[in-house]
Amino acid sequence: MSVTEKTRTFLAVTALEEFWDISQPMLFLGDWCVSHAKKATIENLDTEVLRSPFSDGDKDAAYDYIACVSEKLLSNIAIWLNQIHGTNHTLRYWRIVLEPFLLHYVIIVYNRFCYLKKAYALYPDISTIGLALTSYVTPRNTAEFEYFAAESDHWNLQLFTQLSSIYFKEPISYKSHMGDIDVRRQKEIFSKNSFPKKTIKQKIIQWYVRWRGRSIVDIFNYHHGFIQSNTYLLFLWSKFRILPVIPPVNALVAPWIKMEFDLSAREQIAKLPAEDNFSRLVLETLKINMPVNMIETYHAEVKNCEKRFPYHPGVIVVAAWLGDDLLQFWAANEVENGALLVTVQHGGGTDFDKFCLDGLDSKLSDKHISWGWKYEGNVVPASSTRISSSEMKLKRKLQKTEKNKILWVTTRFSTYSSYRECFTGHAQQVYADGQIQFYEALRAGFLQQIEMRLYPGSPHYYYYKKNFPGLNVSLPNHHSSFFDQLCSARIFIGDNANTTFTYAMAFNIPTILFWNKILWKVPKMAEPCFNVLRQVGIFYDSPKPAAKMLNKIVDDPWAWWYSEPVQSARKSYCESFARTSPGWLKEWRNLLLGFSNNREKIVLDRDVAV
Structure with a gap:
């Protein structure tokens, strides 16, 4: 795969190869087009991956703009929903019902729009292949939308097609796609009975x-x-x-039935007031992407929730x-x-x-x-109810289990940018590069003691097995196995700001933390606490100093961990962000x-x- 300054004539927006044209110099819109498995197959093709438009951008300004757009659209959509459903609900009612979907949707559209905007600005004459309208899918509820937005090649191709057609330029052609994997996933989610008999x-x-x-x-x-x-x-x-x-059991699922769409109602969405072109674009795409249970099956959903x-x-x-x-x-x-x-x-x-x-x-x-x-x-x-109850439940196990491993807990990013990483360029690659730097700075003598825990269901198992030789890489099936591993850890390594490290801190397990501030920014209210964690050697802003600290304390972590400054810093953090109490x-x-x-x-x- 080459990265050159030459003109690109074809834009590939998806990992679905039938929507590529390998006879032309291709520009891949993002990392999602080229998985680890596909890199070898395109090695000899003339391709380039677009650099993220957010690499040097202002994340705070972008989010503030999105929040403003979402808020203004919410008010107008709420009025419209009351009209079509014959209801008189308050804005707060619709905020609780709709905003978890709408804010996420606006974030997703903004992210995909910015990628396309940069691609067409660099190569105005570039062409692409879009998804045929007959292949479009509409999420049935917020949960299905979240799956589509994060993992579905089919749905994201649909959104890219919508954005290109409405705002930029028409694709040179359109193709149908069955979305077999997505259909199987839908049937898995929606085929069960939602409302078993009451116990x-x-x-x-x-x-x-x-x-x-x-x-x-x-x-x-x-x-x-x-x-x-x-x-x-x-x-x-x-x-x-x-x-x-x-x-009831299976509370999130809904019957697998064919939906009849109210096209006349959906056309009205695009006519709602909008303050700028982007807001208008959001409304135009919502015609297809607004969940069915907000429009066609709303009253049935209300009855269903009364049963549940x-x-x-x-x-x-x-x-x-x-x-x-x-x-x-x-x-x-x-x-x-x-x-x-x-x-x-x-x-x-x-x-x-x-x-x-x-x-x-x-x-x-x-x-x-x-x-x-x-x-x-x-x-x-x-x-914290979660930490306090876990601490009570595991107290004896924590005391009796032999501490014989170094537990390195990782996370994963969704295939397509979602939530936080929508404002970060090449998040998965940035994250993996930091892990490699940490690994390469470790002494070889204790690598076999390290158990690297991947996120449950991670698709990157073989990548880690290949690139981190000597480590015990584990791919758990369920989140609950984390506590079994934590109880046997004498040192905890955290390379992300997700929940797992809070348990290690609360359970008083020697902990070393590092993560990239581009991916996880320490908020202002937490900066004083994290500054103290830096001073005592718990938290690092880059991987190599964290690895050097592990090299230093690996043989006797408790001498460092139980020192007064370290324990004081740990207790201060837990009091503010992982509080527990016997009562x-x-x-x-x-x-x-x-x-x-x-x-x-x-x-x-x-x-x-x-």
Whole structure:
């Protein structure tokens, strides 16, 4: 594969080879076109990969613009949805229902648009092959859209085709594509029965909530720290006011049926008010890409969520809920009728990062419970339920398990840019380059002690086996196996800002962290804490110094780790970002009952009707 200054005459926007023209000098629009497996097949072709338009860009300015566009579009779309559905819901209702999709969608369109804009600016006469209109697909709900946007060659080709046709230049030709892999994935997701019969527990909870009314606090997705025994204790200690809600099995899935699209309604989307050309482009593409359950099956979705959640509590507590449309529909309706919405931080590397969709939690909720930090007005710091319950559960295992390995925990990026990496050039390559630099700076004598844990389901296993010889590379099937590996680790290595390193810090395991600030930017509110972690040798901004530190302490990490400055820095970090407490259950009981007792006062500042 060559990288030259020569003119490129064909633009390949996808990894689908039937949409390439190898007879011409090709420009690949992005890294997603050329996977590790395909690099060998194009080695002798005349190709070049476009440099990301965001390599030197201002991520903050880009995100602020996108947030502004999304906010203005949300207001107009909310009015329109009320009109076509014959409803009079408030803006807050539609914010809870629609914004998790809309903000993500605007981010995706902006990212794909900027790539095309740069390609056509460099080569105005370049041509491409587009996807035929008859092959277009529409996501059924937010969860399916998120899968399409992150992993689907078919859907991303569809979006690139839309953007090219509407804003830049028509493709020279169009081809049909069945999207076999995507269809199999859809059938896997949507072929099961969504609503199995209610269990006896569900019927009892439904009756009890109906009897106690708005004085009840319901906890959803309670596996995020609220294991079964903990929920029973909360139920008892709250005098039967806090209880878990048990949704039916397979709650996220929907029947596999052929959809009839309301084309007249969808055409109206493009006619909604827009302040600039990009906003207009978003609306034009939404005609096809707005999820079906927001338009055609909206009323059926409302009925379905009533079947799934036949409860009317005073306080709703949720974690990791964005993208679960049925839960969002139900929560929006309950909030509109006086319930209090409380969201809970569910990851150590997400809630203080505005580039992650999870930052919506505090915006959508009345109160947002963090793992210790206090940033905005509605954020309430508390002990992390996930870390506290895991610590209690694993305490004996942590003490008894032999510490015989160095655990290096990695992550992965989606095939197509999504969320945070939409504003970062060549994220997967930048990440992999940092890993190589760290590996090459290690002493050879202890490589066999390192277990590199890949992200569950990662497609890069063979890449790591080839490029990191000597390491034990593991590809787990499930996230839960992480704790078994963590309990046997004498040193934890983290090369990303995701949640895993917070467990290592909270469990007091010797930890060395490094990541590229282009990929994960330490927020201003956390900078003082991370500066102290730098000073004591826990955190590094580049891989080579981190590797030198591991070389230095590998034989006796505890002498360094248990020193007073290091422990002081660790405790300071955990207090703000991974707080735990032996009495965390009672702390949460008092916190949730406090919300319930003050519900009417808290809900006074609500969005007015649209």
